[in-house]
Amino acid sequence: MKATRSTTRLLAGLVGALALFAASCGDDDKDTTATTAPTEVTSADTTADTTAPDATVPDTAAPDTTMPDTTMASNPFEGALSGVFGVVTGACADGAVTGSYFRMVQAGGTVEAGPFIPNGDSACADTTYSLLAAGTDGGLLSGDWQAAPEPAFDATGNGLADSLVAPVKFFGVSFAAATDPAEAMPSITGADGTLTGDLSAFTAYYANGVFNQGAPKPDGSGTAATGTIDPTTGAFTLDWTSLIVGGSFDGFTGVWHLEGVFTPNG
Incomplete structure (x- = not known):
């Protein structure tokens, strides 16, 4: 019985010792647990900015230094004029x-004082005026000829040329006008609002007769055609006189006045 009690006491002591040891280990775990500070570093904090700097090449193109076109267009009503001197009716x-x-003008008369030949077919109260109208070309060409057709007359002697001016009745027979290619090409020059022209080829066709009415004459006698031209609009006047040689009006003088608007070629 003594042995049994001793054994029981020994076992109880061992159990108590084990309990104390277990409690001691539990306290040690609490005391030695370290609080770990957060060490997480975000990628945003540690990522280096490796973006390449803006390498765009600056615009080094030279500035536009083109000078504005200040060339003045030539005046189409100055210098040698090639085109149509349009005839106003x-x-x-x-x-x-x-x-x-x-x-x-009658033989022996003057342009300033006359006397002038009356035209029985004139539409004016003053029958010494025979009115002109534009032909199929619109008027007088400068820089080209306007030849009479072949034949130049009909069976009764009426002139048939109609490109420069329309034929005009004069004492019952139509006279016509053309520029003869056998003579110098018609040329007119403008300068500071004035006109000077070589119309030596200007020819009248009347009653089967051909009469030079040029200015100057083909031989250089007489005076050139002269006139005016508006440097802005091309409105013009052109005047000349020419002695008639031969035919029914030998020694008389033709007086020509054209006005209208000049239209240059092109």
Whole structure:
């Protein structure tokens, strides 16, 4: 019985010792647990900015230094004029004659004082004026000829040329006008609002007769055609006189006045 009690006491002591040891280990675990500070570093904090700097090449193109075009366009109404001197149709109203016309000075007379030959077919009260109208070309060409057709007359002697001016009745027979290619090409020059022209080829066709009405004459006698031109609009006047040689009006003088608007070629 003593042995049993001793054994029981020994076992109880061992159990108590084990309990104390277990409690001691539990306290040690609490005391030695270290609080770990967060060490997480975000990628945003540690990623180096490796973006390449802006390498765009600056615009080094030279500035536009083109100078504005200051070249003045040439005046189409100055210098040698090539084109059509458009004929405005003559008219007579209230005693005033306007537009283009033809008159004839009697032998021994003057352009300033006459006397002038009356035309029984004139549409004006002053029958010494024969009114002119544009032909199929619109008027007088400068820089080209306007030849008469072949034949130049019909069976009764009426002139048939109609490109420069329309034929005009004169004492019952039509006279016509053309520029003869056998003579110098018609040329007119403009300078500071004035006109000077070589119309030596200008020819009248009347009653089966051919009469040079050039200015100057083909032999250089007489004076050149002269006139005016508006440097802005091309409105013009052109005047000349020419002695008639031969035929029914030998020794008489033709007086020509054209007006209208010049249209340059091109």
